[in-house]
Amino acid sequence: MISNDIKTRIVLAISGNRQNYATDAKHAVALGISTSVYSEIKKGNTEQKLSDAKWMSIARRLGVSLDDGAEWKIVKTPTFEYLTSQLELCRAKSLSGMFCDIPNIGKTVAAQYHAKTHKNVVYVDCSQVKTKQRLVRFIAREFGLNSVSRYADVYDDLVFYLRTLDHPQIILDEAGDLVYEAFLEIKAAWNGTEGCCSWYLMGADGFKAKLERGIEFKTVGFAEIRSRCGDKYNSITPPEGDERRKFLLGQAMMIAQANTPEGTDFRQIARRSNGSLRRVHSLITKGEEV
Secondary structure (H helix, E strand, O other), X not given: OOOHHHHHHHHHHHHXXXXXXXXXXXXXXXXXXXXHHXXXXXXXXOOOOOOHHHHHHHHHHHOOOXXXXXOOOOOOOHHHHHHHHHHHHHHHHOOOEEXXXXXXXXXXXXXXXXXXXXXXXXXXXXXXXXXXXXXXHHHHHHOOXXXXXXXXXXXXXXXXXXXXXXXXXXXXXXXXXXXXXXXXXXXXXXXXXXXXXXXXXXXXXXXXHHHHHHHHOOOOOHHHHHHHXXXXXXXXXXXXXXXXXXXXXXXXXXXXXXXXXXOOOHHHHHHHHOOOHHHHXXXXXXXXXX
8 A cells, every 4th residue: 555655755756757748738648647637636635546556657657765765865976977968968969879888887877867857858768668669659658648549640749749849858778678670660760850859779788789780780770770879889887807896886885875874884885786786776775685
């Protein structure tokens, strides 16, 4: 059962997220609720308005914790600073780009924060929407558009709508998980929104390998996507060796220091994490043992 305190936190998050949408109706669509329910929740009337599953879904989307622990603090690590700077530059100039680096360095947190704090920016976890239909329908819903009509209409409406917005941006995280047809659809959508929408693809080394393999075998679409993203795989992590270990440990120290209770040895937590920010989170929130 979702407590009233948690519902209050979710409602506050909904209120904060509202600024990223042109109208209440579009925000309601993005959240997956009716406009009438949205209106009631906006007034603070939460009793029996949504199922617990829907409350949890909205909480997950907006990054609201469902437990009573301390809120996880966002830290401006080197990865965070680099990636948010990249995203802001691409958004402001309607450029497209790519970021390919090792896992567990904070890519996703930085991208989600950027989307959360900028109007007309949508973050997509491609591992959850791997096919072209699921991808395009998800993006349409995130922008507050009808996503359940005939697919061709959803696609056409999305491309048309993107061309009307002020500096829209679509961040495709875990892009390497997309199936081939989805890559072709991204290329088509890019062509339809050229010069007015920023597309930013993110992933680990596997994403880069997938693109390069497709280019090597002259698979239609892969070379075009790389070209549209500037023919450059941006990254920040130093090459293997001491420099990389120091970089990863430094980021882990920053995260651990900001999120451990006073008196906790955050340095030990950072060292035990081996520089993995996901492991830092587990060690702090779950007390995970090595």
